[in-house]
Amino acid sequence: MTAVETARHRLAARFARIATIGEAQAMLDWDAAAVMPPGGAAARGEQLAVLAGLAHALLTAPETADDLAAAEAAPPAGAWERANLRRMRHVHTRASALPPDLVEARARANSACEKRWREARRSSDFALVRAPLAEVLRLTREAAAALAPALGRSPYDALMDGFQPGMSEAAVTPLFIAYESWLAGALPRAEAREARLPAASPPPGPFAEEAQEALCRGLAARVGLDFDHARLDRSAHPFCGGTPEDVRITTRYDEAEFLQAVMGVLHETGHALYERGLPAAWRRQPVGEAAGMAAHESQSLIVEMQACRSDAFLSWLGPELHRAFGGDPAPYAPANLARLTRRVRRGFIRVEADEMTYPAHVILRFRLERALVAGDLAVAELPAAWNDGFRALLGLEVPDDARGCLQDIHWYDGGFGYFPAYTLGAMAAAQLMAAARRAAPGLDGALAGGDFAPLTGWLGREIHARASLLDLDALLEAATGKPLDAADFTAHLTARYLA
């Protein structure tokens, strides 16, 4: 082997090792959320910290830097190989830009703040968490300042890049401005239209958890999840975790109402199919990973919002639901199901928001976190700024901080720069659905028969199999003919809520 070949081999082995440690962390995270007894939390924290330290040490070892430099001196010919090397450099740059003391201090501050936040949210008392959040923000800003020159980006862009590589404030801002002005006109019209429709009538419960679980499992399998490589469990906050060969999705059940669990499982199934569809040939290499959090969200939302709330699929789902729960068939009629699953409602809580107002929640957080990271907004001023912004965007008076700036865990756990991914994912999902319909004209007919193969086959080829070969805009361009824009999203909302 030449010296360059040796460097490439060593890098591949080292990054595979790092990824395998990441898999162990993912399984322990799942365990902590889904099955761990409460008394295991402290030991679990130690286990995760030690694994994180081992992975970080492998990544930042001098040999890694030497091998990266040697490999870059003679770039490989293949596009995948080149993209893999670029992704390795990107991961390495991010990891080496941060002094280990800062990484540790952030982990400690985030964890302390998150604990306090649970209390603060329960009692809707922002003062309780003000000091710990200020400390989290101080360290986040320090990290952003260290990352910015290494990445050649602004501090806030450096944070966003940690969740969606390459994403920038400059790319997001015009999309959000356009959406905000579209929403100002569209929302009152959607509300007026909804007021004219017959009221939705929810099927009368109760719906036994076991019956809901069996139904959810069957639906996930129908969308394409293979339970030889997956589990469905329960957790307080639904998520998709695990590894591509062993993907773990969770949900929660409410015996009074099953649509939240059903739609939640379909959402996580979208995430799970992405992981399952990543290319085996690039497993455990940086280029073999999903293309970022916005890309991931596009896959959950295209299943949940685009496909599963479509007229076509609801016409198949209604009789299935009635078969599962029995009773009067009327509430399971597709038209009623459509009214139940496609309501537009201004509300205070992001995770309960409909797909039209959801972006407003995200836009508010995007503005506030930019200002916090820039130093233009002090933590003490956050509640008032939140309430002002919320009034401006959705015209509602926030009644208390629990329903305002205390509702989401993200900032209190140090997650600045993540929020935009939700709405970028929603826009990408609409753009992908439009392209999928062009590529597979029978797609809606298939959904009306409960058949996801035309959609998931297309996504598998166009998105899943490409992993991180391309950045988000290039990935969308390859799949849909254009980089990310909001036109297909607003067209989708117009067709669904304003027609």
Next chain:
Amino acid sequence: MTAVETARHRLAARFARIATIGEAQAMLDWDAAAVMPPGGAAARGEQLAVLAGLAHALLTAPETADDLAAAEAAPPAGAWERANLRRMRHVHTRASALPPDLVEARARANSACEKRWREARRSSDFALVRAPLAEVLRLTREAAAALAPALGRSPYDALMDGFQPGMSEAAVTPLFIAYESWLAGALPRAEAREARLPAASPPPGPFAEEAQEALCRGLAARVGLDFDHARLDRSAHPFCGGTPEDVRITTRYDEAEFLQAVMGVLHETGHALYERGLPAAWRRQPVGEAAGMAAHESQSLIVEMQACRSDAFLSWLGPELHRAFGGDPAPYAPANLARLTRRVRRGFIRVEADEMTYPAHVILRFRLERALVAGDLAVAELPAAWNDGFRALLGLEVPDDARGCLQDIHWYDGGFGYFPAYTLGAMAAAQLMAAARRAAPGLDGALAGGDFAPLTGWLGREIHARASLLDLDALLEAATGKPLDAADFTAHLTARYLA
């Protein structure tokens, strides 16, 4: 800090890191056995291999050897500190004696052989697994030969020492010879006595799994397991895993019969209480671990065999079982329960054996594995040697290898030197029970009221809290006044089966 203090601190930190990696491995092992979908197996194997490699690298790094030498040059004053340093050296000696290539080759050969063994056992075809077992044995002998000089022990003793530190063939042989000759007289008398008793009448089933599980959970809690720090799940082969703060026990349920699940859970609860009771001050240090597999088995067997099959406890358990399952109360009468849970039966299968014949199964395996490791018995001769030995010990003709030398996973997975721990544990359990009864005269009265506190309190102080401060004989001497012997065990069996 002085140089010695620095070395001690670094060692403590390094061994804590190694132990924490071990905790992650333990959780992933539990997951694989209890909840993992089958498609996750290959990735899980990789995860465990990478973690094992990282722990091994930390243990065998030159800095560890240097710090050990520095710390040993100025031995600490405290008994715990000295024992911890001795245990560190022991672990380090074992790990560094084996070349990394051999460790890897064994892992690969064991895993290949174990897979083939599942097939061979299914079809009762020893020829299928002969070659892979020969390879496992070859590598095991190579490892034993490398360990022997490093530890100053014989090759077979070096293998036993990996499961029960300090245990030796010389210590085990006289115990087993004495037991064998006692059994030759006792077994026919026990059988004759049992033939004169009224036949046991099993409660008529079925017993719903959920009801069995609720019962088992309640019983484990009553013995003292705190489910804030524990889980009870299902797996094909019951075990106790996890960590001291998050201990995971499993069982399996048969709706036709509940005593196997109940006694299995009580057994695993004994293991779990040991882990829970290890001293917090020495968590993640070698001296803070359980004192070996025989010591561990003594804790499961003292709960299951000594306490839970006693007349005292069965008199409490009968009405509890009847409350759980209802129906005719007659089969739940303590005398009938005693006949059901205390049958002596010569049989072919170790894991189904009663406590009187169980040691015969172990003695056979001990002899055969000594001969295999010594090179006195070839793998091809194993089936015939097994059948001859079984005839000599229990007077039965082995009908096929599935019920003979193919029944246990241990050898096929490279586990030579483990089997004696089962019977040493049974003997230690009887010895501890006799001492506990002397120390707490109200112990049986408490068991008759379903109260385990006198027993578990004594075990907590005498065994659990001492962790690996003492080796097995010294631990038993501190708790019972004498090193391990078989007298209390045969006295227990005499009282229970020959009186």
